Amino acid sequence: MxxxxxxxxxxxxxxxxxxxxxxxxxxxxxxxxxxxxxxxxxxxxxxxxxxxxxxxxxxxxxxxxxxxxxxxxxxxxxxxxxxxxxxxxxxxxxxxxxxxxxxxxxxxxxxxxxxxxYKPVKVTETITIVPTWENYTPDANGHIIELDPGMAFGTGTHATTVLCLQALEKEVKKNNTVVDVGTGSGVLSIAAAKLGASSVTALDVDDMAVNIAQENAQVNKVDSIVSARQNNLLKTIDEQYDVVVANILAEIIIRMVEDARKVIKPGGTFITSGIIAAKKDEVKNKLESSGFEIKETLELEDWVAFIAKTS
Known part of the structure; x- marks a missing residue:
């Protein structure tokens, strides 16, 4: 062919x-x-x-x-x-x-x-992204996320994804519930599960992304924790979560802030990435005006991520 x-x-x-x-x-x-x-x-x-x-x-x-x-x-x-x-x-x-x-x-x-x-790349203190065909042994406290980059939807090593992974490592606690908005390859959902979340909902508007995310969760043996399904951002979501993570464009984050506020538990965390530096203040202002407190700002290359908290 x-x-x-x-x-x-x-x-x-x-x-x-x-x-x-x-x-x-x-x-x-x-x-x-x-x-x-x-x-x-x-x-x-x-x-x-x-x-x-x-x-x-x-x-x-x-x-x-x-x-x-x-x-x-x-x-x-x-x-x-x-x-x-x-x-x-x-x-x-x-x-x-x-x-x-x-x-x-x-x-x-x-x-x-x-x-x-594609080779193994350690992107946080404990998380290494490993292509499925490579052999890699992590240290005692390390986590491996196996991905097949041939199916794209993000290989886990772009700056926006790395920022999210670093934020998840800081924020996800044992038995937390997490929703991953715009999951793509499912790498953030898999990371949340390996970091101790008891339940992870992976959402994407693209059917193929949903299928790939679920397949990747199965490869990483966290499919009992990660459930992928088609959804338009957080529309129609009624459940509440400890952590919401979204690695998408700044304009879309701004549009979904109010919905995120509704689905995050009191004291919960909203992790946002995919924000180019020029849009940093715009997203920050929207988060704060919607009742979020910026706990930490992470920056890498020309990209920004926020860790925001509800009261």
């Missing part, structure tokens, strides 16, 4: 939204060549980035490679991708040149080549 490799040269800031655009357009896998991965060091985590070769990465920025089966409507799909990437400017996201290049590859080549980009 023949595949088309669609390469998008973009900025680190745009990695997550461009990945989502490619996935939503029907990509069967996304490789992320982020130059920053070669030198990333996260506070609180050991310097554990294994065997990445600079020759596999661009000189600057990031290249996302998405794989689409060769079909008659591919040209139309690529045009839609271009329009959606250009539309990111409306959300204050600089996607750079977003130059797109296409090339034809055989199935065997792409099925194996992208594995060289």
């Amino acid at each position: 023949k595949w088309i490799e669609c390469s998008v040269h973009t900025t680190p800031q745009a990695i997550e939204p461009v990945s989502s655009i490619l996935n939503d357009s029907g990509a069967s896998g996304v490789v992320i060549e982020d130059t920053a991965d070669l030198t990333k060091k996260w506070e609180g985590a050991e310097d554990e980035i294994f065997a990445l070769s600079p020759s596999n990465y661009p000189a600057e920025g990031a290249v996302l490679k998405a794989y689409f089966p060769l079909h008659d409507n591919l040209e139309e799909t690529i045009e839609e991708i271009k329009l959606k990437i250009n539309g990111l400017q409306e959300y204050g996201i600089d996607a750079g040149s977003s130059k797109i290049e296409l090339s034809e590859v055989d199935e065997e080549d792409w099925a194996n080549e992208w594995k060289k980009y």
Whole structure:
């Protein structure tokens, strides 16, 4: 079978939204060549980035490679991708040149080549993201989250996800109940379960994301704790939770703050990420005006996360 490799040269800031655009357009896998991965060091985590070769990465920025089966409507799909990437400017996201290049590859080549980009990465004091094909033994207090990056929806090592993981590590207590809004790959839900939560609800509007999140929970042996289902943010959610975590765009966080306030127990925690630095004050003001107290602000690269508390 023949595949088309669609390469998008973009900025680190745009990695997550461009990945989502490619996935939503029907990509069967996304490789992320982020130059920053070669030198990333996260506070609180050991310097554990294994065997990445600079020759596999661009000189600057990031290249996302998405794989689409060769079909008659591919040209139309690529045009839609271009329009959606250009539309990111409306959300204050600089996607750079977003130059797109296409090339034809055989199935065997792409099925194996992208594995060289994914190695175990320790992202917090206790959490290491490990590709399913790698062998890794954590220390006594460590947690492994196994993911298959071939199914994209986030591999757990982007700055916005790392901030959420670090916040969850600080906030999740034994037997807490957690809801993960916009779960994607389910990595945050899995982390919450491994950190001691007794019940985790993983929500996503995308059916495929729901299925992948549940599959990843099963791979990580926390499917008895994590339950994934389709839902539009927190609409129609009646239960109350100790922790709500949302790694999504700032504009969407602002729209869902009031709903979050309703579903968080008194004294509970709202963790928000996916916020570019330019939107920091806007999100903070909305949280505070809705009755949240900012307990801590976490920052990494150009991204911000808040740990907010209810009274």
